[in-house]
Amino acid sequence: MINYIIRRLLLVIPTLVGITLVTFVIVNLAPGDPAQFQSQGIMDPEVSIRIHEQLREYYGLDKPIHVRYAKWLGKIARLDFGTSMSSDQRPVIDKIKERLWPTMSLAILSLLISLIISIPIGIYAAVRQNRLFDRLSSTILYALYSIPSYVMAVPLILLIAIHWDLLPFQGMTSDNYDQLTNLGKAADLVKHYTLITFCFTYGTLAYYSRFIRQNMLEVLRQDYVRTARAKGLTESNVVMRHAFRNSLMPVVTLLGMMLPAIIGGSVILEVMFNWPGLGRLFFESMMSRDYPTIMALSFITACLVLVGTLLADLSYPFVDPRVSYD
Amino acid sequence: MIKRKNNIQKQLSEGFWPVVWRRMRRNRWGMFGFYFVLAMLLVSILSPLLASDQPVVCRYKGKLYFPAIVEIFQSRGTGRHFIKKSKPFNLPQFNAKDRLDPQEFALWPLIPYGEYEQTLDFFSPPSADHWLGTDELGRDVAARMIHGTSVSVKVGFISMSIAAVIGIAVGSIAGYCGGKIDMIISRVIEVIVCFPVFFLILAIMVWLEPSITNVMIVIGLTRWTSIARFTRGEFIRIKGHDYVTAARALGISHRSIMFRHILPNSLAPVLVSITFGIASAILVESGLSWLGFGVQAPDPSWGNILRMAYDSLRVAPYLVYPPCVAIFMAVLSYNLVGDSLRDAIDPRLRRAA
Numbered sequence: 001m002i003n004y005i006i007r008r009l010l011l012v013i014p015t016l017v018g019i020t021l022v023t024f025v026i027v028n029l030a031p032g033d034p035a036q037f038q039s040q041g042i043m044d045p046e047v048s049i050r051i052h053e054q055l056r057e058y059y060g061l062d063k064p065i066h067v068r069y070a071k072w073l074g075k076i077a078r079l080d081f082g083t084s085m086s087s088d089q090r091p092v093i094d095k096i097k098e099r100l101w102p103t104m105s106l107a108i109l110s111l112l113i114s115l116i117i118s119i120p121i122g123i124y125a126a127v128r129q130n131r132l133f134d135r136l137s138s139t140i141l142y143a144l145y146s147i148p149s150y151v152m153a154v155p156l157i158l159l160i161a162i163h164w165d166l167l168p169f170q171g172m173t174s175d176n177y178d179q180l181t182n183l184g185k186a187a188d189l190v191k192h193y194t195l196i197t198f199c200f201t202y203g204t205l206a207y208y209s210r211f212i213r214q215n216m217l218e219v220l221r222q223d224y225v226r227t228a229r230a231k232g233l234t235e236s237n238v239v240m241r242h243a244f245r246n247s248l249m250p251v252v253t254l255l256g257m258m259l260p261a262i263i264g265g266s267v268i269l270e271v272m273f274n275w276p277g278l279g280r281l282f283f284e285s286m287m288s289r290d291y292p293t294i295m296a297l298s299f300i301t302a303c304l305v306l307v308g309t310l311l312a313d314l315s316y317p318f319v320d321p322r323v324s325y326d
Numbered sequence: 327m328i329k330r331k332n333n334i335q336k337q338l339s340e341g342f343w344p345v346v347w348r349r350m351r352r353n354r355w356g357m358f359g360f361y362f363v364l365a366m367l368l369v370s371i372l373s374p375l376l377a378s379d380q381p382v383v384c385r386y387k388g389k390l391y392f393p394a395i396v397e398i399f400q401s402r403g404t405g406r407h408f409i410k411k412s413k414p415f416n417l418p419q420f421n422a423k424d425r426l427d428p429q430e431f432a433l434w435p436l437i438p439y440g441e442y443e444q445t446l447d448f449f450s451p452p453s454a455d456h457w458l459g460t461d462e463l464g465r466d467v468a469a470r471m472i473h474g475t476s477v478s479v480k481v482g483f484i485s486m487s488i489a490a491v492i493g494i495a496v497g498s499i500a501g502y503c504g505g506k507i508d509m510i511i512s513r514v515i516e517v518i519v520c521f522p523v524f525f526l527i528l529a530i531m532v533w534l535e536p537s538i539t540n541v542m543i544v545i546g547l548t549r550w551t552s553i554a555r556f557t558r559g560e561f562i563r564i565k566g567h568d569y570v571t572a573a574r575a576l577g578i579s580h581r582s583i584m585f586r587h588i589l590p591n592s593l594a595p596v597l598v599s600i601t602f603g604i605a606s607a608i609l610v611e612s613g614l615s616w617l618g619f620g621v622q623a624p625d626p627s628w629g630n631i632l633r634m635a636y637d638s639l640r641v642a643p644y645l646v647y648p649p650c651v652a653i654f655m656a657v658l659s660y661n662l663v664g665d666s667l668r669d670a671i672d673p674r675l676r677r678a679a
Contacts, residue, residue: 018517026529146658148609150616151650154636158643264522268613272636282525283617286532298529302520309520 001317008313012306019302020076023295024069081296084285092296095281102172103270103277106193106200107262111255113197114205119244122212126220127239137209145206150268153199157272160195167195170274196273200265204258211254215247222246249320256312260305346594349670356666359659366656370476374398377469379440380415380422381432391415393422394435439466441473441626449642458648461634462641470626471648477627478656481542481611482604488546489607490600493553494589497596500554501561502584508558515551523548527610528619536619538611538627545607556599560592594671598664605660612653628652 063071075081081092088095121141125134161169168174174188219225220243228242229235266279274280278297285293340348350356375382380393393415414420426432437457439445445464452459458467500511518526526548534540564570565588573583614620615629616636623630628649635645 014513015516015520018513019520022517022521142661143658146661147654148612148657150613151632151653154632154639154646155650158639158646162639163643260519260522264524266522267524267528268616271617279524282528286528286619289532294529294532298521298525301522301525302517305520305522 004317005314008310012310015306016303019299019306020073021069023299023302024072026295026298076299081299082292084290084293092293095293096278096296096300099276099278099281102275103263103266103279106197106266106275106277107259109193109197110200110204110262111258113201114208118205118208118212121209123216123239123244125209126213126216127235129217134213138213141206141209144202145210147203149199149203149265150272152202153195153269153272156195156199167191169195172276196269196275199269199273200262203265204262207258208251208254212247212251215250216243219243219247249316252312252315252319256309259308263301263304342594346667346670350666353666353669355662356669359662359666362655362659363663366475366479366659369472370479372398373473373476375435377437377439377441377466377472378435379438379443381434381438384422384426384432385430386414386422386426386432387430437466437468437472439469441465441470442624443469449638451642451644459642459644461631461645462638467631467645467648470631471628471652474626474628474631474649475652477538477615477621477625478608478611478653481538481545482608482656482660485542485545485549485607485611486600486603488543489550489603490553490596492547493550494557494596496550497554497557498561498584498589498592501558502565502580502588504562504565511554511558515554518548518551523606523610524613527614528617531614531619536614536622538621538625541611541614541620545610549603549607549610552599553596553603556596557592560595561588564588564591595668598668598671601660601664601667605657605664608653608656608660612649628656 079093081096084090084092084095121137125137128134157169160166168191172189172192173185174180174192177185177188180188220239222243225238225243228238233242263278266277267283268279269275270277270279271283278301281293282297284290285297350360369376374380374394374397378394378397380397382392382394384391384393396415414425415422422432423438439456443465445460445466447456447460448462448464450456450460450464456466456468458471460466461470496511496515500508521529527544530544530548531540534544561584570583570587573587578587611620612627612629612632615627616633618630618633620629621627632646632649632653635642635649638645
């Protein structure tokens, strides 16, 4: 198994290099000189020239392209993504750090919730295939899966947050957050998390449930399930210990694949909910053409996704001991 | 002998695509999706006949005019050279609604408002006059929704055509050549998949003018990976078949084997992936338009209609539903068509997720 882990880790290296290349190419595809592009629009000519010089130095634009790439790699290895071009002029890495948790907490929360709910739904629907519950849940889940999250979010905001005024939908905390007691703070957070977490979750939930049902149906037809039944095991024992465990393997693959979908979907939802996460930071830096932040965010999200797929791959041998990679 | 030969009836076995079509016909939901897609196509082509501020047929100063029909050709950018709207209908300030005398007549489209036409009813709720209400500039939302359909249709088809060309080319080369080339291409695909869709597309859109053409190109250039993966898989599977070996033994060139012998047999699963791709392209376009990076302000698109609705949630809640329902129905239809196509192509692959 150690052999497999090492091999899988080695395979990450070319992908990582590829990610840096793509990010770098997007930078250099930009028409004209990025330094000039960013310093234009600054009214004061003196400031404009100064910033232009700073930028040229940061990007090393006077050097040939491979030298620039190597230098940029070196900076990234030290997690130095430069300073933000927006008005606050802070290091990009600090901005990203403070925005990382809101997005990651949402992603983890929605993955957990959808797993917890979808597993029982999927199993129950598969065990009672074509009964009322199965038909009903299949139809509803298919519809849910087809509703884009931001299309779901707007009517939800309208009804729950505005019409009935039940939950807040702007930001992560209320304005008076600092004055609240600890309990009040927790309640405030929960309230703010509810709507956006639902919007992040239901699509994944529907997808998982359908997926688990499908896998269970396949496994339930296997010979060893019939054997287990013939041995006289209880139905719950057959389903949970013999069938379900063997349908887990593809679910683990999915976990790794869902991360890009969740992070990618975060841009619109976070702008909509005014959520201080990576997606909104990305949108904000696009609006202000905050070039170092855009690059850093593309790079970091791609790396997060890479880690997600890697973890899923690495967990194969644990989920399914038959898998051995020699 | 000759007579007997004539009596033999030529029995052609049913081809692959007729079989697929026959199986698809049996799937009620799939056909529903298929008809909805057709309806979208029709609406987008005939939008000036359904909603326009110019009449379909009208008698003006003793002459007959067909301004809305002419608009169909003009708005498609094809007829500008051979069909011209005659005066006064080509003048922007001409308003057919109040320039007509009693003895003249006009047959109006279902929704007698143009997509840019501003009336004086701002934020009026749905009524007999404005079926879906009006927005903050007094524009009829029903008219805007109808004209916005063509954006979704165009984005779906054009961006996925670009993606299909790239994906099939890349995937078939990877699958056919194998070895190092396959390894390199697979790595490239893996790298692109690592970037979340929206991040990659937005990062490229920063540098481009926000317009529908650029959106289509960028979606096409970034969304080909799953098509390439499917094509590659099919090529690897089919490459081992006897007829390919036979073709090679006959000395047929590699290019000809790839495109004339393997490709037609590998198209079916790729088509499924393209259908799902159209759904996701429509989704990405609406999202980009919602964020302001897609179709620009006066031009209608479902995404920016939704944006306008979102910005005036408290004033005009009824504006939210039309774009939401439209985007949902479009995505659902393409998903249904994709699913039924997959089931029809290979009944053993029942609906997975």
